[in-house]
Amino acid sequence: MIEKTANKKAWLFVTPVVALVAFNALIPLMTVVNYSVQETFGDNVFFWEGVKWFEQVLNSERFHESFLRQMAFTGMILVIQVPLGIAVALTMPRKGPWVSVCLVLMALPLLIPWNVVGAMWNIFALPDAGLLGRMINGLGIDYNFTQQPVAAWLTTVVMDVWHWTSLVVLLAYAGLRSIPDAYYQAAKIDGASAWAVFRHIQLPKMKHVLTIAILLRFMDSFMIYTEPFVLTGGGPGNTTTFLSIDLVKIALGQFDLGPAAAMSLIYFLVVLLVCWVFYTLMMRSEKQ
C-alpha cells in the first residue's frame, strides 16, 4: 500500500471557491431563510413568526393550484420533448456535410435569449397581427391565447417545445454517435429489426445522456419564468401562472416577503428532492 501524504495546504486552494459559493449562494439563501421565519414592516425591524408562513403557504389554495399547474406543465414538456428529441436525433445524418448543418439548425433556438423567445412567440401568435395567430384563425379555428386558457396553454407548451427540444436532440445525438459501427453490423448479422436495434442497442446506449436530458429539462421547465411571463404574463386570469410567476407576484407584486420566502424555500426543496431521487435511481441502475 502506498501511504498518502496528508497535505493540509490543499485546503487553501479550495477557499476561493468556498468564498464564491458563500457569496453567491449561501448568503442569499440565508437571507431568504431569515425572511421566511419573520415579519417585517421595513426599517429593518423584524418580528419572529416561526413556521407561520410555511403553514400559510402549504395550506393556501393558490399555492396548490400553481403547484399543480407547474407539475402539469413539466409533465407535458417531458412527455413531448424526450420522445420527440430522440426521434429527431435518430433521423439526423451520421456522416457527411449535413451533420454540421443539422447541428447548427438544432442549436439555434438554444442561442436565443429567453425573453426574446417569449416576445417572438407573443407576436407570432397574436390573433390579429401574428402570422401563426392569423393563420389559425384563417383556418376557421377561433384562437386567441390572450383570452382562452386552452390556447394560452397550448401556445406556452409549443413555445417551450420549440425552444428546448433541441437540447434533448443534441444530447441524444451525442449518445447515438458514440455507438461503434460494430453494434449495427452485428445487429444486421443477427437479423435484428429496426425496432430491436432501437430497443436493444440505441436506447440502452443513450441511457446516460437521456437521464441527464430529462434531469435538465425537469429542472429548467419546473423553474420556468421568463418565456411564459413575456408570452402570457401568467394569464388569462391565473391559468398560466406557474410557480415562479406566482412567487414573483407574491414577493414583488404584493410585497409579502415572509410568505414569498417560505414559498421559495418549499419550491427549492421540491426541486432538490426530485433531483436527489433521480440521482439515486441513476446511481442504483449504474451499479447493477
Next chain:
Amino acid sequence: MAKIALEHIKHSYSTQLSGPQEWALKEVDTVWADGGAYALLGPSGCGKTTLLNIISGLIIPSQGRVLFDDSDVTSTPTIDRHIAQVFQFPVVYDTMTVYDNLAFPLRNRGVAEDKISARVREIARMLELEGLLHRRASGLTADGKQKISLGRGLVRENVNVIMFDEPLTVIDPHLKWLLRSKLKELHQQVGATMIYVTHDQTEALTFADWVVVMYDGTVVQIGTPVELFEHPQHTFVGHFIGSPGMNVLPCEVSDGTVRLFGNKIDTASSLLPDPDKGTIEIGVRPEFVRFDAEGFLVEIIKVDDLGRYQIVEARHEDHTIKMIAGEDVEIPSESPRITFDPHNTRLYADGWVVD
C-alpha cells in the same frame, strides 16, 4: 456451409476515383473451400476488414462478384447470407442476459422457443458459458463477452461461414491462448468455414490451415504456413512472416548470371527476369544464411543469443543481412564470410517471385 468465391473484387470507399491509390481493394480473385480454417493476415490498412465486410454483405463491392456455392450473392443482404461475424470489440446487448443474447439471432428469425432453448444450451456448453446463462451480459469480462459474440454466430445451424475480425485484441494475453485453442476446437466440432483476420502472424499460423496474406489491397499469397515460410511468393510475405523476416537485397542480372555485390550467386529461380523490367531483388531467409570461407565478406554488427540459436546481424556496405546460427556455431572474429543456400534463395522482380 458453402464454398465462397470472390471473382475480381475491387472496392473503393470514395465514389469519385482520381487514381489507383483510391482503391481499398485492388483486385481480389480467390476461392475459399468449404469447411476450411483460413487466416487473413496483413498489416493494418491493407484491406482485410474491407474484404471481410464484402463477404458478410456489410459492404457491396464496387466491382466483381461474390459467390456462395456458385450462386451470386453480391447484392444479397447480410441477413440472407447466413454468416456470422465476431468483431474486434465484443458486441453484446447490454440489457439482455447471456441466454437472451444467444437466443437473439434465433428469435429474430422466428424459431420456436423450445428449439431455441435446446440450441442455446448446446452452444453455451461448447463455449463453457453454462453457469452464466442467467447473468446480465454487461457484467461479464471481455473474454466472456467475446464468447457471447461468437456464440451468437454459432447458435444458428445454417451458417455458411464464421468470420473473426481480430477477435482477441481486447483479451488478456494468458486468455488469448485459451480462446484461440477453443476456436480451433470449435472448428473441428462445427465444421463451418472460418476466416480469421489478424495482423499477428503467431495467431494466424496457429489457427489456420490456410493463410491468406494481404498487402496493399491485394492478396499476395495463399498457402499453408510451411509454404509461406519456404516459398514466399512476394517479398512482403517473406518479410512479414518469420522472425526475423526474409533478407531482401538488391542484385544485378547480366549475361545470364545473378550478381550480388559483384559476386556470382546461385538461386533456385530457373528463369532469369528481364533486368529492364522493374527492380530485381534477391530474397533469402535468415535460416538459410551461413558462414562459409568461400562467401563474401561482411562486418558483424550485433549478435543476439536467444539460447537455442543466435541471431546475427551482419552488414555489407549499406545492406543489413540477418542470419540465424545454431547455438554451437562459432562466430568468426576475423573477416567473416557468408553464403546463401541456393535452394532457398530466390529472385524477385518488382516484389514478385521469379520461378
